[in-house]
Amino acid sequence: xxxxxxxxxxxxxxxxxxxxxxxxxxxxxxxxxxxxxxxxxxxxxxxxxxxxxxxxxxxxxxxxxxxxxxxxxxxxxxxxxxxxxxxxxxxxxxxxxxxxxxxxxxxxxxxxxxxxxxxxxxxxxxxxxxxxxxxxxxxxxxxxxxxxxxxxxxxxxxxxxxxxxxxxxxxxxxxxxxxxxxxxxxxxxxxxxxxxxxxxxxxxxxxxxxxxxxxxxxxxxxxxxxxxxxxxxxxxxxxxxxxxxxxxxxxxxxxxxxxxxxxxxxxxxxxxxxxxxxxxxxxxxxxxxxxxxxxxxxxxxxxxxxxxxxxxxxxxxxxxxxxxxxxxxxxxxxxxxxxxxxxxxxxxxxxxxxxxxxxxxxxxxxxxxxxxxxxxxxxxxxxxxxxxxxxxxxxxxxxxxxxxxxxxxxxxxxxxxxxxxxxxxxxxxxxxxxxxxxxxxxxxxxxxxxxxxxxxxxxxxxxxxxxxxxxxxxxxxxxxxxxxxxxxxxxxxxxxxxxxxxxxxxxxxxxxxxxxxxxxxxxxxxxxxxxxxxxxxxxxxxxxxxxxxxxxxxxxxxxxxxxxxxxxxxxxxxxxxxxxxxxxxxxxxxxxxxxxxxxxxxxxxxxxxxxxxxxxxxxxxxxxxxxxxxxxxxxxxxxxxxxxxxxxxxxxxxxxxxxxxxxxxxxxxxxxxxxxxxxxxxxxxxxxxxxxxxxxxxxxxxxxxxxxxxxxxxxxxxxxxxxxxxxxxxxxx
Numbered sequence: 001x002x003x004x005x006x007x008x009x010x011x012x013x014x015x016x017x018x019x020x021x022x023x024x025x026x027x028x029x030x031x032x033x034x035x036x037x038x039x040x041x042x043x044x045x046x047x048x049x050x051x052x053x054x055x056x057x058x059x060x061x062x063x064x065x066x067x068x069x070x071x072x073x074x075x076x077x078x079x080x081x082x083x084x085x086x087x088x089x090x091x092x093x094x095x096x097x098x099x100x101x102x103x104x105x106x107x108x109x110x111x112x113x114x115x116x117x118x119x120x121x122x123x124x125x126x127x128x129x130x131x132x133x134x135x136x137x138x139x140x141x142x143x144x145x146x147x148x149x150x151x152x153x154x155x156x157x158x159x160x161x162x163x164x165x166x167x168x169x170x171x172x173x174x175x176x177x178x179x180x181x182x183x184x185x186x187x188x189x190x191x192x193x194x195x196x197x198x199x200x201x202x203x204x205x206x207x208x209x210x211x212x213x214x215x216x217x218x219x220x221x222x223x224x225x226x227x228x229x230x231x232x233x234x235x236x237x238x239x240x241x242x243x244x245x246x247x248x249x250x251x252x253x254x255x256x257x258x259x260x261x262x263x264x265x266x267x268x269x270x271x272x273x274x275x276x277x278x279x280x281x282x283x284x285x286x287x288x289x290x291x292x293x294x295x296x297x298x299x300x301x302x303x304x305x306x307x308x309x310x311x312x313x314x315x316x317x318x319x320x321x322x323x324x325x326x327x328x329x330x331x332x333x334x335x336x337x338x339x340x341x342x343x344x345x346x347x348x349x350x351x352x353x354x355x356x357x358x359x360x361x362x363x364x365x366x367x368x369x370x371x372x373x374x375x376x377x378x379x380x381x382x383x384x385x386x387x388x389x390x391x392x393x394x395x396x397x398x399x400x401x402x403x404x405x406x407x408x409x410x411x412x413x414x415x416x417x418x419x420x421x422x423x424x425x426x427x428x429x430x431x432x433x434x435x436x437x438x439x440x441x442x443x444x445x446x447x448x449x450x451x452x453x454x455x456x457x458x459x460x461x462x463x464x465x466x467x468x469x470x471x472x473x474x475x476x477x478x479x480x481x482x483x484x485x486x487x488x489x490x491x492x493x494x495x496x497x498x499x500x501x502x503x504x505x506x507x508x509x510x511x512x513x514x515x516x517x518x519x520x521x522x523x524x525x526x527x528x529x530x531x532x533x534x535x536x537x538x539x540x541x542x543x544x545x546x547x548x549x550x551x552x553x554x555x556x557x558x559x560x561x562x563x564x565x566x567x568x569x570x571x572x573x574x575x576x577x578x579x580x581x582x583x584x585x586x587x588x589x590x591x592x593x594x595x596x597x598x599x600x601x602x603x604x605x606x607x608x609x610x611x612x613x614x615x616x617x618x619x620x621x622x623x624x625x626x627x628x629x630x631x632x633x634x635x636x637x638x639x640x641x642x643x644x645x646x647x648x649x650x651x652x653x654x655x656x657x658x659x660x661x662x663x664x665x666x667x668x669x670x671x672x673x674x675x676x677x678x679x680x681x682x683x684x685x686x687x688x689x690x691x692x693x694x695x696x697x698x699x700x701x702x703x704x705x706x707x708x709x710x711x712x713x714x715x716x717x718x719x720x721x722x723x724x725x726x727x728x729x730x731x732x733x
Contacts, residue, residue, distance in 0.1 A: 008033075011051050012158070013061040014041040018376040019187040023060045030057055048243055051161050052236070052250055056228040059186035059221065062165050065147050065158035073155035075108035076118045082155055083122035091159065091240055094133045096143035098123065101160070104150035112150075113653045119148050119157070120655055137655065143238025163235025170230045171216060171289035179210065180320050182227070184378060185217045191374055191385055192318055192354035198222045202315030203268030205348075207305045207340070212282030212297065214318055215271045219291045223261035226254040230289075265294055268315070270308045272300040302336065305343045307351075314350040317390075322504060323358040323381070334365045341366035344390050353388040358503075360384055361406065380510035382485060408497075409490060415441075415448045416494035423499060429716045436533045437541075437553055439717040441495070448491045449473040453553060454499065455541060457530040467530060468495055468506045469543045475511070507543035531612070535560065537587055538612045539580055540605065550578040550605060554724045555649070557713040558688055562647055563588035565684060569644035572596070572678070574632040579606025581647050586615040586625055590645070594626045596635050603627045633660070633667075636674040644683045646675050652691045664689050669700035676703060676732055688713070688727040696728060704730040 011032075015023045020037035027035045030053045032044035042061075044050065054064045068091070071082035092098060100123070102116035109115050123146070124134045135143075145160035167183040180188075189195075194204065204218050220227060228234070229251070236242050269291075273279045279299050286292040296308070321340065322333060337357075344353050345368070357363050358381050363370070370386040377383065408416060419441050430438050436456035443449045453469040470492060475484040488510065496503055529540040534556065541549040559581050562571070566588030573582045576595035579602075585593050593615075595606055606627055610616065615625050628635060632650070648671065654662040668689070675685050685704075698706055710726045718724050 008045055008047065009051065010067055011044050011046070011054065011161075012038075012041055012065045012067070013044065013054055013058065014063045014065070015060050016040070016062065016181065016184050016187070016377050018374065019060050019183070022187055022190055023058070026058060026060055027054060030054060048241075049246060049250070052243075052247055055161050055166065055234055055236070056250055056254055057226050058166060058183075059217070059227050060183050060190075062162075062167060062183060063147070064161040064166070066161055067156050067158045069155075069157045071155055072153055073106060073109065073150065074153055076114065079109060079115060079150075079155055080118045080122045083119045083157060084126055086157060088123050088126055089130070092135065092144040092238065093240070094127055094131060094135050096238055097136045097138035098144045098146060099137055099139045099142040100146045100148060102148040102150065106150045106153050106155075108153075109150055111653070113655070115148060115150060117653060117655045117661060119146065121661070141233055142235075145235045159235065159239060161234065161236045161239075163233055163237075166228060168231070169220075169227050169289070170232070172211065172213065172285050180213050180378065182213055182217055184376065185213045186221065186227070187376065188318065188320075188354060188356060188385060189214065189218050189221060191372075191376075192316055192387055193352065194218055194316055194318075195221060197314075197316045197352065198268070201313040202351075203266075203270065203308070203311040203313070204315055205308065205311070205317045206271045206319050207302055207317065207343070208319045208321050209271030209273050209282055209297070210275075210278050210320065212271055212285050212295065214320065215269045215282070215295050215297075216286055216289045216291055218318075219265065219269050219294050220289065223258065223265040223291075223294075225258040225261055229254050229258055262290075267294040267296070268311060269295040270311070271295060271297045272305065274299065274301040302339055302343060305347060307347045314348075314352070317344060317348055317351055317353040318355070320356050320378075321362075323362070323383075333362060337362045337365035338367065341368055344368065344388070348390050351390050353390055354386065355388075356383050356385045358383045380508060382489070408494060411445075411447060411487070412490035412494045415445050415491055416498045418444050419452065419495055419498040426717055433716075434535060435556065435715075435717075437551060438715075439553055440499070442718075442720055443473055444720070448487055448494075449475060450488065450491055452491075452495050453549075455530065455532050455543065455549070458533055458538070459531075465505065466499065466501050467543060468499065468501050469509075469549060470495065470506060471509045472511045509547065534580075535563070535584070535587075537583055539578075539583070539609050540612065551580055552577075554690075554715060554718045555581070555688070555713075556715045558647075558649075558686065558727060559584040561709075561713065562645070562686065565645050565686075566590040569683075570594075570642070570680070572641075572643040572646045572675075574635070574646065574648045574675070575650045576606055576627075577602050577649075579603075579609045579627070581649075582606065582625065583609050583613050583615065585645070585647075586610070587613065592624050592626070594628060594641070594643075596628045596630050596632055598629065598631055600629060603629055631660070633662075633671055633674060636671075636678055639678075641678065642680045643678055644680050646679065646683070646685045648672070648675060648685060649688045652689070664691050665694055668694075669697045672701055672730060673703070676730075679732055681732070683732065685730040686727065687730060688725050690725045692723055694726055696726075701730065703733055705733055706730050 017040045020042060023042045024035045024037050027042055027044050032050045033046050035042055035044040051064055051066055054061060069086050073079040073082055100116040100120045102112040127134045145163050147158040147160045149156040167181045169182050206214050209215055276299055282297050286295045363386055368388045371389055372387045374385040376385045422440050439453050441452040450470050450472045455467045457465045457467055459465060472488055492506060496506060529542050532539055532541055539551050541551050543549055562581050563584040566585040569590055571585040571590040571593045573595045576582060576597045579595050582593045582595045597603055610625055650664050652664050707729045709729050713727045714722050
């Protein structure tokens with residue numbers, strides 16, 4: 001199917017769940033045809049102009065996809081053949097870069113990374129067969145980003161016209177403590193009726209503005225400034241079908257509208273926050289958005305909130321206050337919401353107000369009756385968005401009865417009891433072994449299918465705090481999605497109550513079921529690290545931004561084994577991730593350590609972990625603790641250094657742009673033989689991986705004495721899941 005020049009095309013714009021109907025209206029207003037909603041997105045049609053306008057003007061969309069092929073894909077081979085049938089030279093060339101993203105699954109393809117790899121292989125093989133040269137992969141800003149959706153045995157290949165998520169407008173450097181994505185903020189403003197309020201002469205107040213996203217989006221909306229106008233990258237710019245003249249016309253039109261809108265914009269935007277640090281972020285963000293002259297920002301607590309004297313007409317108060325699902329765990333949240341209601345009643349009669357929260361008990365604490373409620377999702381967290389009309393006749397929030405927590409359901413009480421029982425038993429072992437980060441619950445009750453890990457933070461204020469990291473397991477297809485969501489909310493609340501951890505110290509990673517969705521919902525991008533301990537050492541973990549936190553808890557015994565073996569040895573850590581094993585080797589007395597990984601992000605993280613424990617490290621090849629950005633196999637082939645101890649924990653799959661494709665089952669023997677060539681006499685290789693169906697090819701490793709140490713390296717808190725990883729010690733004969 002050739003998508004280079006048809007007059008009418010099909011598109012699909014993705015968006016956060018809960019914004020689909022708003023996005024339909026927005027795309028229709030932009031001239032799109034046949035716009036109709038789907039789960040977390042909207043199908044629409046039109047010329048290339050429609051796709052470009054969606055990228056430039058949509059305030060709600062996350063991505064704009066243009067399908068180029070659809071075919072049956074019962075398994076990986078069928079997927080490969082279908083991708084090979086597409087003439088990729090119509091879309092990009094060998095001097096360009098590309099990337100493949102995959103979502104969804106079919107009966108024969110359940111691993112999105114594998115699916116993306118098969119499409120990538122087909123593309124590369126086609127170019128090689130035709131000209132002998134293959135294009136490179138660039139996962140950050142490729143010339144062309146290909147999107148694959150797998151659903152009900154079908155594969156849909158699309159060009160990602162956005163290239164990177166459209167909510168990234170380019171102005172937000174700081175994010176505050178609980179950031180809203182820009183397109184969710186825009187959706188809240190539309191649900192709150194902000195365009196009509198501004199047109200009637202009203203202003204906007206955000207009493208807990210954080211990094212200022214709601215204020216900036218409201219100002220851009222009022223000024224008729226296209227949200228994509230200041231982006232310097234779109235996915236279609238490197239596409240061979242790109243119409244540069246059309247794009248210039250659309251941008252010129254948007255520039256003219258922005259200039260006229262900014263000249264007419266009224267400075268009616270007021271934001272307050274008690275946190276000076278996030279307020280500075282809001283100031284910087286407003287400056288980058290070129291809205292700082294229109295937005296008034298000031299440090300102020302909610303207790304001192306008053307209607308700004310500059311706003312004589314009724315307007316809109318809108319905010320994203322802290323959330324909490326455990327009412328008893330942090331009564332301060334109830335008081336905060338009650339105070340918000342009191343201030344709205346006293347200071348803003350005749351105004352409208354809108355609030356988003358994850359707990360309707362907190363919403364009731366405001367003491368105002370909501371005119372309308374909408375279900376929205378802040379990342380993976382299901383929220384309620386409430387609109388209020390503030391009237392003097394409403395009862396004062398301070399007089400409203402204080403809501404208490406809802407009683408736990410029978411199932412939630414059961415899971416709470418199980419978590420408490422596990423905690424009583426395991427915490428004694430953890431204390432005896434000096435373990436501060438450990439798994440307390442692992443889908444013990446099938447109805448509440450998630451893993452719950454405790455992380456003990458060592459705060460800079462000298463106070464130790466427990467955090468919870470909850471990862472939901474996929475519910476069976478037979479379980480209704482709303483029931484699964486309700487059970488997850490119950491589990492989060494039960495865990496918080498059982499372990500006495502407030503909701504704001506719970507990081508939740510929620511699975512999404514099929515229908516083109518991802519394996520996990522959108523993760524946060526908070527850039528926030530906490531410091532935790534293990535064996536007297538310190539490590540930085542991030543509970544929000546990545547699927548893994550930076551410290552594999554099931555590898556504690558392996559790290560301890562490295563520490564035992566490291567004294568007086570030269571240590572090599574391949575696929576080093578965040579360098580935690582290298583820190584243990586250094587603490588064990590290794591003469592030197594070398595940590596190798598392709599990810600600059602992980603190497604920087606490893607550098608911080610080494611420095612945190614007073615082991616200086618750096619990239620390159622100097623110093624006692626070296627960090628090297630390289631592919632593991634390439635490093636072994638190109639460097640002659642020899643080692644006494646090598647740790648190898650590869651991923652199941654890898655298709656990095658900087659290295660050959662890697663499959664742990666297919667390639668492990670060759671990798672271990674290369675390690676053997678770099679091993680000094682008497683040296684040891686520790687090899688581990690978490691591929692459940694992995695089989696070690698002992699016949700191909702006949703040059704080693706091999707000992708299976710898997711069972712001995714499963715920690716006490718993972719004994720219920722003994723196949724969490726496999727591990728071996730190899731010594732050259």
